[in-house]
Each structure stands twice: as C-alpha cells, then as structure tokens.
Amino acid sequence: MQIRSMFFKANASSALANPVLQANLRTSKGKFVDKRRTAVADFQAEGGDFEAMRVAAAEVRNLVLKDLDLWLEKFEAAATARGATVLWAKDGEEICRHVVDIARRHGVKKAVKSKSMLSEEAGLNQALEASGIAPVETDLGEYILQINDNEPPSHIIAPVVHKSLDEVADLFEKVHKKPRKTEIPELTREAREALRQHFLDADMGISGGNFLVAETGSVALVTNEGNGRMVTTLPRVHVVVTGIEKVIPTLEDLSLLLRVLIRSATGQHISNYVSLLTGVKQPAEHDGPEHLYFVLVDNGRADLVASEFQDMLRCIRCGACMNHCPVYQTIGGHAYGWVYPGPMGSVLTPLYQGLDKAIDLPHAATLCNQCGVVCPVRIPLPELLRKLREQQVDKNLRPWLERLALKTWAWVASKPKLYALGTRFGVRYLNWLAGGSDRIRVLGAAPEWTLGRDFPAPEGRTFRELYAARKP
Amino acid sequence: MRIALFVTCLVDLMRPRIGFAAIRLLEAAGCEVVVPETQTCCGQPAFNSGDRASAALLAKKVIIEFEGYEYVVAPSGSCADQIRNEYPGLLGDDPEWHGRAAALASRVHELTDFLVNVAKLDKLPGEFAGSITYHDSCAGLRSLGIKRQPRALLAKLPGVELREMPGAEECCGFGGTFSVKFGEISAAIAGKKCANACTTEADAIVGGDLGCLLNIEGKLRRMGDEKTRVLHIAEVLAGDR
Ligand code: SF4
Numbered sequence: 001m002q003i004r005s006m007f008f009k010a011n012a013s014s015a016l017a018n019p020v021l022q023a024n025l026r027t028s029k030g031k032f033v034d035k036r037r038t039a040v041a042d043f044q045a046e047g048g049d050f051e052a053m054r055v056a057a058a059e060v061r062n063l064v065l066k067d068l069d070l071w072l073e074k075f076e077a078a079a080t081a082r083g084a085t086v087l088w089a090k091d092g093e094e095i096c097r098h099v100v101d102i103a104r105r106h107g108v109k110k111a112v113k114s115k116s117m118l119s120e121e122a123g124l125n126q127a128l129e130a131s132g133i134a135p136v137e138t139d140l141g142e143y144i145l146q147i148n149d150n151e152p153p154s155h156i157i158a159p160v161v162h163k164s165l166d167e168v169a170d171l172f173e174k175v176h177k178k179p180r181k182t183e184i185p186e187l188t189r190e191a192r193e194a195l196r197q198h199f200l201d202a203d204m205g206i207s208g209g210n211f212l213v214a215e216t217g218s219v220a221l222v223t224n225e226g227n228g229r230m231v232t233t234l235p236r237v238h239v240v241v242t243g244i245e246k247v248i249p250t251l252e253d254l255s256l257l258l259r260v261l262i263r264s265a266t267g268q269h270i271s272n273y274v275s276l277l278t279g280v281k282q283p284a285e286h287d288g289p290e291h292l293y294f295v296l297v298d299n300g301r302a303d304l305v306a307s308e309f310q311d312m313l314r315c316i317r318c319g320a321c322m323n324h325c326p327v328y329q330t331i332g333g334h335a336y337g338w339v340y341p342g343p344m345g346s347v348l349t350p351l352y353q354g355l356d357k358a359i360d361l362p363h364a365a366t367l368c369n370q371c372g373v374v375c376p377v378r379i380p381l382p383e384l385l386r387k388l389r390e391q392q393v394d395k396n397l398r399p400w401l402e403r404l405a406l407k408t409w410a411w412v413a414s415k416p417k418l419y420a421l422g423t424r425f426g427v428r429y430l431n432w433l434a435g436g437s438d439r440i441r442v443l444g445a446a447p448e449w450t451l452g453r454d455f456p457a458p459e460g461r462t463f464r465e466l467y468a469a470r471k472p
Numbered sequence: 473m474r475i476a477l478f479v480t481c482l483v484d485l486m487r488p489r490i491g492f493a494a495i496r497l498l499e500a501a502g503c504e505v506v507v508p509e510t511q512t513c514c515g516q517p518a519f520n521s522g523d524r525a526s527a528a529l530l531a532k533k534v535i536i537e538f539e540g541y542e543y544v545v546a547p548s549g550s551c552a553d554q555i556r557n558e559y560p561g562l563l564g565d566d567p568e569w570h571g572r573a574a575a576l577a578s579r580v581h582e583l584t585d586f587l588v589n590v591a592k593l594d595k596l597p598g599e600f601a602g603s604i605t606y607h608d609s610c611a612g613l614r615s616l617g618i619k620r621q622p623r624a625l626l627a628k629l630p631g632v633e634l635r636e637m638p639g640a641e642e643c644c645g646f647g648g649t650f651s652v653k654f655g656e657i658s659a660a661i662a663g664k665k666c667a668n669a670c671t672t673e674a675d676a677i678v679g680g681d682l683g684c685l686l687n688i689e690g691k692l693r694r695m696g697d698e699k700t701r702v703l704h705i706a707e708v709l710a711g712d713r
Pocket residue numbers: 314315316317318319320321322344371374375376377378379
C-alpha cells in the first residue's frame with residue numbers, strides 16, 4: 001500500500017471537517033470501549049483476573065520473541081509434516097511473487113480472501129489483478145471497501161468503521177444495481193448473495209492468520225462472519241499470509257491468547273468463529289484444501305527483534321489501542337496514511353516504512369496511555385512513541401525551528417537568573433496580548449493553540465516574583 | 473516534616489495562586505514548606521519531544537536542588553510522574569546519577585496524594601460552596617494512581633457537591649507540546665471533554681494539572697461558556713484568597 005502518512009495533518013483536518021465521519025466515529029467509539037469494559041468486568045465477576053491474564057499473555061509473546069527463529073523452525077517442521085508448504089517472504093514484493101506463483105502453478109483464475117492486513121501491506125490485490133487473477137474480498141467490511149474502488153481500511157478489525165449505514169446502502173444500490181436496502185440484515189443478505197457464487201467459483205482461498213501454533217503447525221483464525229471458514233475450506237488451494245511474529249508455542253498458549261484477544265477486540269467472550277486449521281485434506285476427510293501454503297512475512301519485523309522496539313512485536317492486532325485513543329477517536333484511521341492506524345500504527349508505520357516517511361505519527365499522540373493500559377499484551381505504546389521521537393531528534397529529522405526552540409528553552413531553564421528574567425517578560429507580554437481581558441484569542445508564538453480555543457491569560461506576575469515579595 | 477515545593481513552570485508562569493494554595497495546604501498539614509529558589513522546569517517538554525540531552529540536563533538540576541529534602545511535592549501529577557517514574561530511566565546510563573535519581577524518586581509526590589497518604593491532612597483550610605466535576609489527568613491517574621485522593625479531600629468540604637462526568641478518565645487533549653503541534657485535533661478532543669463535563673451542569677471543573685485546566689478553560693470560553701469555573705484542586709481545598 002502506498003504510504004500517505006506525510007499528509008497526516010492535512011488528512012486530520014479534513015477528517016475533523018467531515019460531519020458524517022465525526023458522527024460515525026462517535027458511535028463506534030462508544031461501542032468498542034463499552035463492550036470491552038463490560039467483557040472485562042464480566043470476566044472479573046466470574047472470578048477471573050484479567051490483569052494477571054495480560055501479564056501471562058505478554059510473557060508468552062516475550063518467550064517466543066526471545067527465540068523467534070527456533071519457534072519458526074518448529075512451526076515449519078510441524079506444518080510441513082502435515083502436508084503444508086512453508087514459504088518465506090522478505091517484503092511485500094516477495095509476498096506478491098509467492099502468491100502469484102502459487103496461483104499460476106495451480107491454474108487459479110479467482111481467489112477469495114478473508115481478512116489479511118499483510119496483504120494490505122503488500123498491495124496483494126493489485127498484484128493478483130495485474131497477473132490476471134481476480135481477488136474477491138469476502139469479509140463484509142473488506143468487501144464494501146473493495147467495491148468502493150479499493151478504498152483502504154480505517155481500522156484493523158473493523159475496516160469500515162468510518163462508514164454509516166446510509167453510505168453502505170447507497171454504495172450497494174449503485175454497485176449491485178438492486179433496490180436500495182435500509183436494514184442491516186437486508187444489506188448483509190445482499191452481500192452474501194453477491195459473494196456466494198465467488199466462493200463456489202474460486203480455486204484459491206487467501207487468509208491471514210491470528211496465530212501460528214508451533215507444536216501442531218496449525219493456523220488459528222478468529223472471525224465473526226463465517227467467511228473465513230468458506231475461504232479456507234472450499235477452494236482447492238489455501239494460502240495463509242501472515243507475519244513471522246505470529247507464532248506461539250502451544251495450543252494451551254492459544255487458549256490464553258484468545259481469551260485476552262477477543263475480549264480486548266470486540267468485547268465478546270469468544271468470537272462467533274474460531275478456526276484451527278491443520279494440514280491438507282487427508283484421504284478420509286471430506287473437506288479442507290488439497291494444497292496448503294504458508295507465506296510467512298518479515299517486511300521489517302526481523303529488524304525489530306532484539307531492538308529497543310521488540311515489545312511492539314508482541315502485538316496481537318486486537319485494535320483496543322486505537323479504540324481507546326483520543327486522537328484516533330477524533331480523526332479516524334485514514335488520516336494515519338498507511339495500513340495500521342492509531343497508537344500501534346504510529347509505532348509500526350515509521351518502523352516498517354521509514355522514520356522520515358511518517359514524521360508526524362510519533363507525535364500524533366497525547367501520551368495519555370489510555371492505549372497502554374488496555375493493550376492485552378501490555379505494550380508500552382507511549383514509551384515506544386517517545387523513543388521514535390528521540391530517534392527523529394538524533395537523526396535531525398525534526399524541523400530546525402522546533403529543535404532550536406527546545407534547546408534554547410532548556411538552556412534558559414538551566415540558568416535560573418535568566419529564566420526568572422525571561423518568564424518575567426513573558427508573563428507581561430502575554431498579559432499585554434490579553435489586553436486586560438482574561439484570555440488571548442490569537443497567540444502568535446503558538447498559533448496552533450488558538451485555532452480552536454482561547455489561551456487563558458496569566459495572572460499577572462510570576463510565582464517567583466510574588467513569593468520573593470512576600471518573604472519577610 | 474520539612475518538604476520542598478516543586479512549583480512547576482506552568483504554575484510559576486500562569487497561576488501563582490495555585491502555588492500559594494499548595495503552601496497553605498501543606499502548612500495546614502503541619503509541614504515546613506521550602507521553595508527552592510533556583511527551580512525552573514522538570515524538563516518534561518524536552519523529554520517528550522525526544523530531546524533526551526536537554527531533559528537530562530534539567531533532570532540533574534532538579535535532583536541537585538531537591539534531593540536534600542525529606543519529601544518533594546508538586547501540584548501536578550504530570551511533573552511528579554516525570555521526576556518519580558522517568559528520571560531514573562533517563563539517567564540510567566550513569567550509575568551515579570541513576571542512583572541519585574532513584575533515591576529522590578520515591579520521595580516525590582503529587583499534592584493530593586501527599587496530603588492524603590503521607591501528611592494525612594484532616595482539616596482543610598478552605599471552604600467552597602458549589603458543585604464540582606473532577607477531571608482525572610492522564611499521568612496522575614494512570615502512572616501515579618491519583619483517583620481517590622482528590623475525591624477524599626473534596627469530601628471533607630461540606631459545601632462541595634461532587635458530580636462525576638462521563639469519561640472523567642479520558643484525556644482532555646492537552647498532551648503538552650501536542651497542543652501546539654496539532655492544535656486542531658487537540659482542541660477537538662478538548663471539546664469532547666468540555667461537553668462531557670457540561671452534562672453535569674457543575675459550577676466548576678476541577679483538576680490537578682494546570683496544563684489540562686488551561687486547555688479546558690480555553691475551550692470552554694471559545695465555546696461561549698462564560699460561567700463554568702475551571703479551578704485547580706489546590707485552589708478549592710485551600711479556599712480562594
Ligand atoms: S498494540 Fe496492543 S492494543 Fe494495539 S492492536 Fe496490538 S495488541 Fe491490541
């Protein structure tokens with residue numbers, strides 16, 4: 001996917017000016033946040049300890065990341081023993097090459113897809129189309145985006161969270177050329193009818209993977225629509241495209257991670273479907289693919305192992321960090337400009353696409369830590385964002401005026417006499433700007449502040465002046 | 473008990489009365505309050521902007537100025553968090569400074585936390601009549617566990633009626649330099665905070681961090697709300713004077 005993170009600020013402005021988007025964001029925020037809260041409360045009420053489970057989940061992920069290569073080898077051996085083929089992809093291009101090769105080898109004309117963020121990273125749909133293979137998105141949200149001229153997703157688990165029912169109804173009417181529907185069940189029925197034939201025609205299914213289980217060589221898929229089952233069992237060929245960091249040791253670990261993942265993501269106790277897919281169809285079995293491929297992708301991940309950003313690889317893509325982020329809640333996901341939005345996206349985008357390509361993202365957060373306290377694998381997102389800010393400073397990527405201002409200010413603050421003098425004048429200047437009122441309407445020194453709010457005027461004199469005057 | 477007040481740069485510049493209110497409260501709790509004269513800023517703006525060198529420079533200055541006191545109290549969760557939780561890591565490369573930072577860290581408290589948990593202040597010097605809604609600032613709440621403390625203190629004022637707003641724990645959008653880098657987004661988040669606070673129809677929005685309060689007051693006034701007061705918890709507890 002083409003990165004557009006350098007336009008973050010402009011994108012955010014248009015998002016703020018879009019009343020339909022603002023209304024949609026308000027509704028979705030309430031839903032996600034409330035549902036997670038209720039799910040956690042229910043779990044506690046049943047005698048569970050959600051915090052302890054977060055700690056345990058983070059430990060499992062850390063354990064894997066410590067010896068990632070070994071766990072991947074284990075997974076590869078187990079999957080191969082069950083008849084699967086494991087392929088490795090260094091970057092997006094290699095993902096596309098592998099998948100197109102597989103499609104050609106098996107004479108595939110059409111591929112049905114269930115959700116895979118990695119295929120977004122790679123721009124897989126475009127590559128398939130260019131090779132004469134028709135990709136059809138079957139996750140309802142992804143389907144809506146695909147028929148809307150390949151619009152990018154705005155959320156990692158709810159890709160059309162930015163759209164209203166009305167917008168979807170209009171789109172369906174236009175594309176399906178059927179009378180306009182207004183109820184959700186009618187709309188989903190219409191999508192299902194449109195997709196049914198694709199499922200039957202497709203020779204290949206492409207899915208993501210929530211977890212790769214090393215001990216059994218299985219992939220675990222968490223979905224709510226059932227399309228994942230069709231994609232992975234109907235066609236002759238199934239290709240799993242997922243990141244190398246998704247591997248976990250055992251089924252026991254899977255059950256732990258599912259418990260935190262699903263509650264954090266949708267607030268369900270368990271999703272409508274949890275599929276555990278192992279190996280190719282055996283002679284006595286009735287369904288499943290004849291050919292199973294795993295395309296395990298690096299695309300920047302291996303570089304994070306043993307780096308100061310390794311914690312980020314624990315991510316299990318639940319979306320809770322964005323759901324709880326005041327910035328995401330206010331501007332939505334598109335503004336972030338690449339595959340992953342919100343706090344986790346603001347960490348991953350600069351790491352995977354380059355620090356200079358997403359200069360605003362590490363700063364596009366108030367560091368409120370509403371993300372860190374809900375993350376099911378306890379990723380210290382604010383700390384990682386701050387580390388990226390440090391790297392930007394070290395690599396001279398910040399605007400020179402900002403760097404100069406910080407340095408000057410810190411230098412002055414380290415000289416108490418100078419600081420006292422500076423603040424003395426500063427306060428008087430601000431008061432002059434306020435013109436005797438209790439507020440400043442336009443603040444020249446920090447114009448951004450007064451774009452959407454006033455700046456309260458200072459009291460008049462600094463504390464230090466008043467305190468010195470008061471002392472006997 | 474001899475304690476040092478860390479005034480914070482925002483209070484110094486914008487609202488000295490909060491500093492004086494903090495002194496009155498600490499004295500009411502039986503403390504001898506010292507205000508180290510050379511203090512300036514804790515360095516958090518530099519730290520959060522990725523300028524580690526500047527942040528370390530100011531951290532060392534704060535340590536030198538404050539390490540001689542039994543306790544250090546700041547009328548801000550955000551500054552207290554910076555000294556308590558970030559200084560040791562910030563100076564982690566230098567064993568001597570790391571040790572000094574760690575020795576200071578556990579003695580640094582946010583004002584309401586100190587009054588409730590250390591000084592165990594019983595009788596408040598101030599009076600306040602009216603309804604209040606309390607905004608939980610992020611660093612105080614999520615890094616220092618400041619939630620119960622200000623409410624326990626407010627409960628000691630018979631004239632106060634506390635009305636909780638929806639989303640009291642949600643960020644107000646200030647975020648330090650975020651507020652001037654992404655003014656539009658910041659103000660939009662502040663708008664939601666104000667809307668939530670206003671559903672309570674309280675006379676005053678109260679909090680423990682001046683940055684958030686300036687943000688909230690600025691947004692309220694721009695929205696045309698001239699009547700809701702925005703006050704620091706210290707001003708309420710110590711009484712207006
Ligand atoms: S960073 Fe944490 S909260 Fe965000 S998507 Fe990943 S696992 Fe979920």
